[in-house]
Amino acid sequence: xxxxxxxxxxxxxxxxxxxxxxxxxxxxxxxxxxxxxxxxxxxxxxxxxxxxxxxxxxxxxxxxxxxxxxxxxxxxxxxxxxxxxxxxxxxxxxxxxxxxxxxxxxxxxxxxxxxxxxxxxxxxxxxxxxxxxxxxxxxxxxxxxxxxxxxxxxxxxxxxxxxxxxxxxxxxxxxxxxxxxxxxxxxxxxxxxxxxxxxxxxxxxxxxxxxxxxxxxxxxxxxxxxxxxxxx
Amino acid sequence: xxxxxxxxxxxxxxxxxxxxxxxxxxxxxxxxxxxxxxxxxxxxxxxxxxxxxxxxxxxxxxxxxxxxxxxxxxxxxxxxxxxxxxxxxxxxxxxxxxxxxxxxxxxxxxxxxxxxxxxxxxxxxxxxxxxxxxxxxxxxxxxxxxxxxxxxxxxxxxxxxxxxxxxxxxxxxxxxxxxxxxxxxxxxxxxxxxxxxxxxxxxxxxxxxxxxxxxxxxxxx
Numbered sequence: 001x002x003x004x005x006x007x008x009x010x011x012x013x014x015x016x017x018x019x020x021x022x023x024x025x026x027x028x029x030x031x032x033x034x035x036x037x038x039x040x041x042x043x044x045x046x047x048x049x050x051x052x053x054x055x056x057x058x059x060x061x062x063x064x065x066x067x068x069x070x071x072x073x074x075x076x077x078x079x080x081x082x083x084x085x086x087x088x089x090x091x092x093x094x095x096x097x098x099x100x101x102x103x104x105x106x107x108x109x110x111x112x113x114x115x116x117x118x119x120x121x122x123x124x125x126x127x128x129x130x131x132x133x134x135x136x137x138x139x140x141x142x143x144x145x146x147x148x149x150x151x152x153x154x155x156x157x158x159x160x161x162x163x164x165x166x167x168x169x170x171x172x173x174x175x176x177x178x179x180x181x182x183x184x185x186x187x188x189x190x191x192x193x194x195x196x197x198x199x200x201x202x203x204x205x206x207x208x209x210x211x212x213x214x215x216x217x218x219x220x221x222x223x224x225x226x227x228x229x230x231x232x
Numbered sequence: 233x234x235x236x237x238x239x240x241x242x243x244x245x246x247x248x249x250x251x252x253x254x255x256x257x258x259x260x261x262x263x264x265x266x267x268x269x270x271x272x273x274x275x276x277x278x279x280x281x282x283x284x285x286x287x288x289x290x291x292x293x294x295x296x297x298x299x300x301x302x303x304x305x306x307x308x309x310x311x312x313x314x315x316x317x318x319x320x321x322x323x324x325x326x327x328x329x330x331x332x333x334x335x336x337x338x339x340x341x342x343x344x345x346x347x348x349x350x351x352x353x354x355x356x357x358x359x360x361x362x363x364x365x366x367x368x369x370x371x372x373x374x375x376x377x378x379x380x381x382x383x384x385x386x387x388x389x390x391x392x393x394x395x396x397x398x399x400x401x402x403x404x405x406x407x408x409x410x411x412x413x414x415x416x417x418x419x420x421x422x423x424x425x426x427x428x429x430x431x432x433x434x435x436x437x438x439x440x441x442x443x444x445x446x447x448x449x450x451x452x453x
Contacts, residue, residue: 015318078437080396091423094239175304199318213302
């Protein structure tokens with residue numbers, strides 16, 4: 001009885017923690033970590049910048065422009081990312097536009113992050129008291145200066161926790177690149193799994209994601225407490 | 233321009249693909265009908281665990297929630313679907329989707345419920361307890377209704393994410409809407425079926441997205 005249980009446990013270890021397989025495929029998964037990290041950094045930098053820019057543009061309240069920004073933000077918040085990724089990846093070549101899988105994933109996820117960032121920052125901008133605008137303008141600051149030096153910093157404070165959560169959720173979506181062949185962590189792991197006939201690479205990949213993202217999840221928990229308004 | 237329209241908005245192809253995509257839509261709705269209630273229930277338990285007096289239980293649930301917030305849902309789904317068979321546990325695509333999403337959604341809904349319950353003042357609990365209600369009665373009849381109201385926008389927002397997430401089921405060959413549309417694409421060499429599917433997602437989710445934005449603005453003022 002006892003030996004059977006032991007062999008069962010051994011079999012489990014052989015399948016999920018196979019040292020030989022782990023050593024053999026660790027370098028390719030590490031290369032995947034590089035791709036995932038690089039993509040995530042690019043998406044956050046460009047997506048956040050674009051989202052902030054759009055929220056600021058919306059503050060000028062130019063009718064048609066605001067309308068276009070709202071439509072953009074709504075569409076990219078409503079569509080499932082994988083639908084957009086497949087649409088762009090398989091649709092554009094037939095329209096004569098050729099992008100690599102990496103570029104497709106980068107462009108799509110950046111636009112999605114920009115859409116969410118715009119909405120979050122816009123909610124922040126509108127929540128800043130009107131008196132702040134009036135006071136700043138009466139000291140002689142122009143509209144753009146008021147927006148940049150007075151309103152945006154206050155809007156940011158309110159926006160930081162939801163922005164962090166959204167950035168984590170969207171950079172996690174880099175795993176969707178697997179479907180179109182971006183050599184990210186998940187892609188390397190599924191390839192390794194089918195070559196080795198062993199589940200260890202998948203477990204290693206899951207571990208890599210947890211190591212990458214857990215610090216940010218814990219940080220978001222801390223930020224939420226740090227930036228929450230004092231309860232009355 | 234004609235080529236663009238031909239590629240993305242070919243009406244004939246859309247009509248031909250419609251029955252397939254409609255069947256996919258039903259499967260998408262079936263997945264939603266299973267994973268949304270399961271996620272809400274799992275999230276409620278996760279929230280109660282995170283707010284428990286028992287330190288071990290509290291830490292264990294916070295660990296559970298953070299772990300599943302750190303793992304991409306697709307990684308979880310592929311692990312459940314193609315990793316677990318190595319351990320002798322072979323699941324149907326639907327069961328794999330249900331399990332993976334239960335874990336993922338419980339974590340996200342759990343965070344929202346926890347914030348909601350935390351937003352209800354302790355005076356409410358004290359008052360309810362002093363009228364003779366038990367601890368679980370107080371939670372169910374006094375605290376939770378107020379908590380849900382306070383975090384309703386977040387609950388709706390997360391539910392939108394869950395509906396969008398069901399499209400991942402296509403990766404494990406569950407014939408939901410994206411899978412159906414992508415099948416039609418590979419047969420017709422046209423992106424039009426994908427455009428049609430995207431249109432259906434928009435019709436379903438755009439009103440909810442608007443609603444959330446409206447809510448957020450009302451709270452801001």
